[in-house]
Amino acid sequence: xxxxxxxxxxxxxxxxxxxxxxxxxxxxxxxxxxxxxxxxxxxxxxxxxxxxxxxxxxxxxxxxxxxxxxxxxxxxxxxxxxxxxxxxxxxxxxxxxxxx
Numbered sequence: 375x376x377x378x379x380x381x382x383x384x385x386x387x388x389x390x391x392x393x394x395x396x397x398x399x400x401x402x403x404x405x406x407x408x409x410x411x412x413x414x415x416x417x418x419x420x421x422x423x424x425x426x427x428x429x430x431x432x433x434x435x436x437x438x439x440x441x442x443x444x445x446x447x448x449x450x451x452x453x454x455x456x457x458x459x460x461x462x463x464x465x466x467x468x469x470x471x472x473x474x
Contacts, residue, residue: 375459376402379446380409384428386435391416398422406459406466408448425461 376397380388389405391413397405404423410430411417417424445454453459453468460467467473 375404375406377406377446377448377453377459378408379448380407380427382408382427382449384410384430386410386432387412387430388434389424389426390433394420394422394424404459404461406448406461423461425466 378388388409389407389411394405394411394413394417398420402422404425407424407426409426410428411424411426412429412431412433414429443455445452447453451468454470456470458469458472460469460473
């Protein structure tokens with residue numbers, strides 16, 4: 375699972391079909407984006423859950439400035455490394471421990 379902190383911006387897509395396909399190949403169970411995604415037609419058939427604020431056809435400019443393994447705040451909720459993330463069509467739940 376990966377959580378991408380896009381600061382809630384929906385001006386362009388942070389995740390598309392290529393990144394999602396790479397996540398599947400690397401064994402990710404899901405992607406949560408605090409921002410927008412694109413290529414939904416490519417993403418839907420993949421064996422991975424993707425949750426985002428919106429869809430946007432414009433891709434982000436690659437700046438290679440991403441970092442990983444940080445504590446972030448998404449929509450007022452703190453997300454830390456090793457948190458458990460549960461998501462379905464109704465919402466997303468973050469927990470410091472396994473709930474099931």
